[in-house]
Amino acid sequence: MLADARNVMPDELKFEGDKTFFTAALDRVDLILHGRNSYEDQPNSPRRKRVILTRQIDAIAPDPSNPKSTLWNPAGASFExxxxxxxxxxGTVAVIGGPGVFGMFMDRYDEFWLSTAPHVRLPGGEPCFPGVPARSPQDILAAHGLRAGEPQMLDAADEVSVTPWRRNA
Incomplete structure (x- = not known):
């Protein structure tokens, strides 16, 4: 789960090591893609170029609230x-979610970094991918041709880790 039942990322799902990893990764990409409810809210956020998925427009439009943002309705225009x-x-595009957005790109990811916090439970929460919890996120990534790499520990005390999932060659 990436949010609780109110569709909010609760404090118990926020870990400093994960935040540091996420921030550094976003500082290296050329474009961020996310849904209208996702936003990374970091010091560099206003400087990042982004595409925001929305059904509020017909195809593509500038975001009137942010000159670095483009609004996109996939029903009216291609991702390209x-x-x-x-x-x-x-360049590199970072897709930062939520589940509908992640699901749209399952067959296009070259690499997906999956963070896990095994001691956090969010009953009735917002799943990371369509199909969760009936299937695990790992099973879904594997079913889309991605293979797990070596996990990296982000917070040893809480056993929070991140695993790269890469496209099979």
Whole structure:
């Protein structure tokens, strides 16, 4: 789960090591893609180029609240067109969720970094992917041709780790 039953990421799911890893990763990408309810809220956030998925527009539009953001409705335009509008025609795109957004790109990821916090339970919470909890996130990633790499410990006290899942060659 990536949020509680109110669709809010609770404090018990926030770990300093995970935040540091996430922030550093976003500082290295060329474009961030997310749904309208996701936002990383970090000091560098206003400087990052982004595409925000929304059904409030027909296709692609500038975001009136942020000159670095492009609004995109996948029903009206391609992902490539949205990236071009955002000024990102090459490089790395970070998809930061939620489940509908993650699900749209399952067959396109080159790499997906899955963080786990095994001691946190969010009953009735927002799953990370469509199909969870009937299937585990790991099973879903594997079913889409991704293979787990070596996990990295982010917070030893709480056993929080992140595992890279990479596309099979």
């Amino acid at each position: 067109a949205a990236c071009e509008h955002a000024g990102a025609t090459s």
